Amino acid sequence: xxxxxxxxxxxxxxxxxxxxxxxxxxxxxxxxxxxxxxxxxxxxxxxxxxxxxxxxxxxxxxxxxxxxxxxxxxxxxxxxxxxxxxxxxxxxxxxxxxxxxxxxxxxxxxxxxxxxxxxxxxxxxxxxxxxxxxxxxxxxxxxxxxxxxx
Numbered sequence: 001x002x003x004x005x006x007x008x009x010x011x012x013x014x015x016x017x018x019x020x021x022x023x024x025x026x027x028x029x030x031x032x033x034x035x036x037x038x039x040x041x042x043x044x045x046x047x048x049x050x051x052x053x054x055x056x057x058x059x060x061x062x063x064x065x066x067x068x069x070x071x072x073x074x075x076x077x078x079x080x081x082x083x084x085x086x087x088x089x090x091x092x093x094x095x096x097x098x099x100x101x102x103x104x105x106x107x108x109x110x111x112x113x114x115x116x117x118x119x120x121x122x123x124x125x126x127x128x129x130x131x132x133x134x135x136x137x138x139x140x141x142x143x144x145x146x147x148x149x150x
Contacts, residue, residue, distance in 0.1 A: 008043040021047055026071040028095075029079050032118035041097045041113040048113070052094045055084030086117060 010017055024044045027034050029051065036044075051069065054062040058080055067076045087094050093116065100110040 008039055010039060010043065022069060022071055025051060025069065026075045028113060028115065029070065029075045029083065030072070032121075033112060033114040035100070035110060035112050037103075038097070038099060038109045038111045041111040045095050045097065045113065048095050048115075049092065051079060052083055052087050052115075055079045056088055058084055083115070086121075090116075 010020070012020065020040070021044055024034060024036065024040065025047050028044070028048050047069075051066055054066050063076065063080060066079055067073070070076050070079070096114055096116050098112045098114070100112060102108065103110050
């Protein structure tokens with residue numbers, strides 16, 4: 001009888017599997033969106049959620065735990081500075097897996113795993129850039145008009 005059916009092995013030995021999980025988790029924290037296969041996305045989701053839970057605690061011990069798992073200091077910094085604050089009021093469900101369909105080469109089922117709310121952050125950045133461009137265009141358009149009126 002197999003109680004609780006262990007974790008996904010993904011046809012890798014322990015070292016390769018741990019490296020894959022650490023690299024994928026680091027990439028998701030840095031990029032906020034990664035395209036991978038469905039089994040990898042499902043296997044990595046609890047680890048990303050755990051890292052964000054550590055970031056919400058924001059203690060020295062939590063930072064050291066995250067630094068031991070994540071691959072780069074930049075990812076630890078982003079995790080605790082931006083993501084911990086962003087998900088501070090949320091009690092769970094920090095990631096979303098969206099299926100994309102089969103990969104062209106081998107037919108593997110692809111999925112996007114992303115942080116919830118990352119699309120809102122990117123839209124806000126795009127809106128701010130467009131607003132700045134509009135203001136610059138108005139100012140450049142207004143400056144010649146002002147000089148001709150004088």
